[in-house]
Amino acid sequence: MTDSRLPxxxxxxxxxxxxxxxxxxxxxxxxxxxxxxxxxxxxxxxxTVAGPWIYWNDPKFVPTGRDFLELRDTRPIYVALWESSAKxxxxxxxxxxxxxxxxxxxxxxxxxxxxxxxxxxxxLSVFVGTLIGVLAGYFRALDGVLMRFTDLFLALxxxxxxxxxxxxxxxxxxxxxxxxxGTFLLIVVLVGATSWMQTARIVRGDVLALKEREFVLAAxxxxxxxxxxxxxxxxxxxxSPIMVSATLGIATAIIxxxxxxxxxFGFPPDFPTWGKLLFDAVDRMELYPERVLWPGLMISLIVLxxxxxxxxxxxxxxxxxxxx
Amino acid sequence: MLTYxxxxxxxxxxxxxxxxxxIFLLLxxxxxxxxAQVPLTVPPDVKERMREALxxxxxxxxxxxxxxxxxxxxxxxxxxxxxxxxxLAEGQQRVISWQTRSPVMDIVIQRLPQTLWVVGIAYVxxxxxxxxxxxxxxxxxxxWFDNAGTFVAMVxxxxxxxxxxxxxxVIFSVWLGWFPSIYDTTHKVGxxxxxxxxxxxxxxxxxxxxxxxxSQLARFMRASMLDNLxxxxxxxxxxxxxxxxxxxxxxxxxxxxxxxxxxxxxxxPAIFGGAIITEQIFKVNGIGHLLITAIQxxxxxxxxxxxxxxxxxxxxxxxxxxxxxxxxxxxxxxx
Numbered sequence: 001m002t003d004s005r006l007p008x009x010x011x012x013x014x015x016x017x018x019x020x021x022x023x024x025x026x027x028x029x030x031x032x033x034x035x036x037x038x039x040x041x042x043x044x045x046x047x048t049v050a051g052p053w054i055y056w057n058d059p060k061f062v063p064t065g066r067d068f069l070e071l072r073d074t075r076p077i078y079v080a081l082w083e084s085s086a087k088x089x090x091x092x093x094x095x096x097x098x099x100x101x102x103x104x105x106x107x108x109x110x111x112x113x114x115x116x117x118x119x120x121x122x123x124l125s126v127f128v129g130t131l132i133g134v135l136a137g138y139f140r141a142l143d144g145v146l147m148r149f150t151d152l153f154l155a156l157x158x159x160x161x162x163x164x165x166x167x168x169x170x171x172x173x174x175x176x177x178x179x180x181x182g183t184f185l186l187i188v189v190l191v192g193a194t195s196w197m198q199t200a201r202i203v204r205g206d207v208l209a210l211k212e213r214e215f216v217l218a219a220x221x222x223x224x225x226x227x228x229x230x231x232x233x234x235x236x237x238x239x240s241p242i243m244v245s246a247t248l249g250i251a252t253a254i255i256x257x258x259x260x261x262x263x264x265f266g267f268p269p270d271f272p273t274w275g276k277l278l279f280d281a282v283d284r285m286e287l288y289p290e291r292v293l294w295p296g297l298m299i300s301l302i303v304l305x306x307x308x309x310x311x312x313x314x315x316x317x318x319x320x321x322x323x324x
Numbered sequence: 325m326l327t328y329x330x331x332x333x334x335x336x337x338x339x340x341x342x343x344x345x346x347i348f349l350l351l352x353x354x355x356x357x358x359x360a361q362v363p364l365t366v367p368p369d370v371k372e373r374m375r376e377a378l379x380x381x382x383x384x385x386x387x388x389x390x391x392x393x394x395x396x397x398x399x400x401x402x403x404x405x406x407x408x409x410x411x412l413a414e415g416q417q418r419v420i421s422w423q424t425r426s427p428v429m430d431i432v433i434q435r436l437p438q439t440l441w442v443v444g445i446a447y448v449x450x451x452x453x454x455x456x457x458x459x460x461x462x463x464x465x466x467x468w469f470d471n472a473g474t475f476v477a478m479v480x481x482x483x484x485x486x487x488x489x490x491x492x493x494v495i496f497s498v499w500l501g502w503f504p505s506i507y508d509t510t511h512k513v514g515x516x517x518x519x520x521x522x523x524x525x526x527x528x529x530x531x532x533x534x535x536x537x538x539s540q541l542a543r544f545m546r547a548s549m550l551d552n553l554x555x556x557x558x559x560x561x562x563x564x565x566x567x568x569x570x571x572x573x574x575x576x577x578x579x580x581x582x583x584x585x586x587x588x589x590x591x592x593p594a595i596f597g598g599a600i601i602t603e604q605i606f607k608v609n610g611i612g613h614l615l616i617t618a619i620q621x622x623x624x625x626x627x628x629x630x631x632x633x634x635x636x637x638x639x640x641x642x643x644x645x646x647x648x649x650x651x652x653x654x655x656x657x658x659x
Contacts, residue, residue, distance in 0.1 A: 033478075155343060155642070157634030159597045161350070163619050164627060168353055255484050259601055262486040263616060275486070282490060282605075289494045296487030304482035311478075 027316040034312020037305035044302055048111035057092065059105035059272065071100035076290050094294060098284070107294055110272035114254055114299070117187055117273070121253035124192030126246045129199025134230055134238075136200070137207025147204070150197050158194045162256070165190055166265040179268045187260065187267075191253045199245040206238045240317035247310040251303045258299050274299045329647060336639045341392075343635045344628075348388050351624050394419045395629070399429050423623040432611060432629065438509050439610030442526065443599050446533035451588060454538040458545025458584075462553060463572055473542065480539030485598055489532045489605035496528060503528050507608040529606045537595060544587050548580040555579075582652045589645035593638040 028034055052059075063071045074095040079086045088095070094103040136146035166186060173182035210216060211234075219233050258275025260266045267273055269280075274295040281291035362371060382390075398416045405411060418427040457477075461470040483491075497505040503524050513519050552558065553576055561571045600612030607613070611630060618626035 033475075152339065152342065152346075155339060155635060155638050156346070157593070157597065157631055157638060159600055160615055160619075160627070160631045160634055161347070163616070164350060164354075164631070167619055168350070251482070258484060259486060262601065263604060264620075278486065278490065285490060285494055286498045289498065292490050292494065296483075296490060300479075300483045300487055303484070304479060307478060307482050 024316045028312050031308075031312035031315055033308040034315075037308030037312065040301060040305040041309060044111065044298070044305070045115065048108055048115055051108035052105070052112070055105060055108060057102035057105045059102060059109040060270075061101065063100040068100050071096050072098055073288070075288070076103070079290075095288075095290065097280070097291060103291060103294065106272040106277060107274075107298065110274045110277050110295065111298060113184070113267065113271070113273040114257060114275070115302070117184065117191070117257045118250045118254040118302075120188045121191035121195070121257070122246055122249035124188060125196040125249050125253070126199055126242060128192065129196035129245065130203050130235075130238075130242055132196065133200040133203025134207055134234065137204040138211065138226065138230060138234065143204075146200075150200050153194070154197050156194075159259070162190055162194060162260060163263065163265050166260060180271050183267045183271075187257055191256045195249060195252050195256070199242065199249070202241045202245065203238050206241060207234055210234055210237055240313075244310055244314045244317070247306055247313060251306040251310075254299065254302060254306075325647075325650060328650070332643050332646065336643060340632075340636060340639055343639075344392070344632050345388060347628055347631050347635070348391065349384060351628055352384055352387075354622065354624055391419070391628070395632070402427075402429070419625050419629060421618075421623055421626045423618065423621050423626065428626050428629045431614065431626070432633070435609060435611050435614050438507075438608055439596070439599055439603065439612065442507075442529050442602070442608055442610065443533065443595055445526065446530040447537060447592070447595060449530055450534040450537035450541060453534070454541035455545055455584075457538075458542040459549055459572070459577065459580075461542070462546045462549030465550065470546075474546070477539040477542045480535045481543065483535070485532050485536060485601050486605060488535055489528075489602055492528050492531060493605070505606070507606045509609050529602055529608060532605070533595065533598060533602050536598065537591060540591070541584065541587065545580065545584050548583050549576060552576045552580045582649065585652060586645040586649050589641050589648055592641045593634065596634060596637055 062068075071092075073087065074092050075083075075086045075088050076095045077088050077090060077093050079095075080088045092102050092104070094107065096102055097106070132146050132150065136143045136150075169186055170183060173186050176182060177185055216229070216233060219229055224232070254274075257266065257273065258278070261273050261275030262279045264279065266276055266279075269276075277295040278292055278299070281288065281295070285292045362374070366374075394417060398418055401416070402418060419429065420426070421428045421431060424431065457473050461473045464470055493505045496502050505528075507525050507529060511518065511522060511525070513522050558571060558576060561575050562568075566575075596612075599610065600615060602608070603610045603612040604616060611633070615627065615630045617623075618630065
């Protein structure tokens with residue numbers, strides 16, 4: 001560590017040194033798409049996290065008897081604008097489904113599941129990808145084996161295998177962890193285990209390049225052990241590609257989960273996720289297009305915002321573009 | 325180049341073998357029983373013999389080579405038989421679907437044209453739209469066209485096919501009533517009217533599939549053009565007085581197309597995977613639809629064959645992309 005205090009008299013001439021992350025943040029702020037994406041992303045997260053506490057309807061409530069007939073198939077409140085005879089109610093702003101369950105409530109609850117699946121699967125995939133990438137890049141003996149393994153995964157037809165795997169393990173895990181927990185665990189593990197390859201390749205490439213740099217040589221010459229070398233010197237320097245693939249990984253995970261749910265291979269029927277809501281609404285979309293539009297819009301918005309954030313981070317971390 | 329091609333082809337054999345083994349072992353874990361549909365009046369010992377005949381209960385080191393032999397020896401021979409009227413594969417056991425009790429490959433060949441038509445046209449349409457957009461966006465970087473194009477590409481890239489598909493159905497077939505929402509695969513094109521009908525029913529699936537590829541390709545084309553537009557050779561070309569059209573459309577475009585062509589080749593397997601979802605939305609009974617129904621019905625031979633076909637596509641087009649790269653870019657030599 002160098003002494004940051006300056007001699008008397010020079011303090012006025014030198015401004016405080018800026019950290020690298022402040023520079024990156026400054027560049028990120030200039031990317032308008034990324035800022036909008038970040039705002040939308042935070043809004044959606046806030047909505048799904050805080051929504052169920054503020055919002056008055058219980059998403060799991062299924063009315064029975066006379067209530068059922070009264071409440072089922074309510075249209076969203078805005079339909080009243082052009083169709084005065086539509087069945088709307090201020091108590092159900094986005095209407096109800098054919099069982100009388102509240103759409104907005106289910107949308108919020110589904111968002112919680114979709115987002116947590118996305119985040120958890122992203123964490124898993126980034127962890128596996130970084131681990132394999134660093135090991136392959138740092139230890140020459142492991143390189144060949146691990147990269148062939150990565151290539152093999154890249155050559156697997158993932159969507160068909162995901163569908164098969166869900167079918168194979170769903171019942172077994174459901175009996176262990178309950179139908180919801182089991183499916184959650186299964187989907188997170190499957191999505192994480194099938195999306196780490198790009199991260200691993202990028203991290204390996206970067207580690208290979210970093211290994212030739214002088215600071216690594218210097219660190220090795222003072223006897224730094226490999227684990228210390230990786231955690232202290234290499235990982236901080238490959239953070240930027242990892243962060244980019246982490247943001248994009250959220251989008252991939254949410255899309256994959258929704259696609260599985262959409263094909264009918266996702267969560268159990270009474271457990272809403274955005275993909276599941278979309279899938280359930282497809283059969284009656286001629287009559288109730290809103291039930292398709294809202295979940296689809298939420299998926300698209302979250303993926304769009306995440307992609308923009310990823311773009312912004314990539315630009316911000318690229319020193320060639322910085323300051324343009 | 326030739327030795328490289330041969331080496332890569334030989335190398336892809338163990339890869340494919342290993343992938344098929346992985347798929348095989350995964351499916352081996354499946355709980356399904358092909359005799360579940362057989363009536364209860366059939367005595368248990370007959371059922372047991374039927375199971376044996378279908379090769380259920382065999383250990384994997386017996387069943388896997390058997391499957392390999394059926395898939396790589398018997399099926400091609402059958403194909404030759406059908407084409408030339410020979411009888412090479414007479415009496416040999418083919419891969420049988422548990423669902424329909426007919427050979428798997430026959431069903432796949434029945435279903436393949438539907439997928440190929442929709443996927444192929446979508447891919448061509450996407451390339452034709454994406455390349456000009458990418459080129460013009462890069463040439464006029466940060467113009468309104470570029471900004472709009474980048475935004476639309478980002479949206480197209482982010483909207484998943486299962487939403488865009490449903491959205492176009494709601495808009496074009498429910499509200500406007502222009503196109504049918506279900507793809508009729510039994511439709512035969514005979515005269516002008518049926519041709520128009522075929523076009524109308526193809527527009528929506530093609531549109532949905534093309535949207536995603538267009539956005540990816542346009543983004544890629546733009547980035548690749550931008551990389552090349554600032555190169556020294558472009559300045560040289562301009563300095564020696566070449567017209568702007570020649571500079572951009574001949575010099576820059578040809579160099580920028582090199583990575584784009586490989587991306588196009590690499591995207592082929594992905595679009596077959598994407599077609600699984602699109603086929604499900606528009607009820608096109610192609611191979612994606614076949615795969616979903618086979619998985620739901622626990623028809624393991626069918627699932628195995630289809631998954632393996634997808635794997636072959638991936639390995640094959642990876643090879644094609646690598647070779648194209650070597651052919652198009654003289655700086656890259658594999659020998």
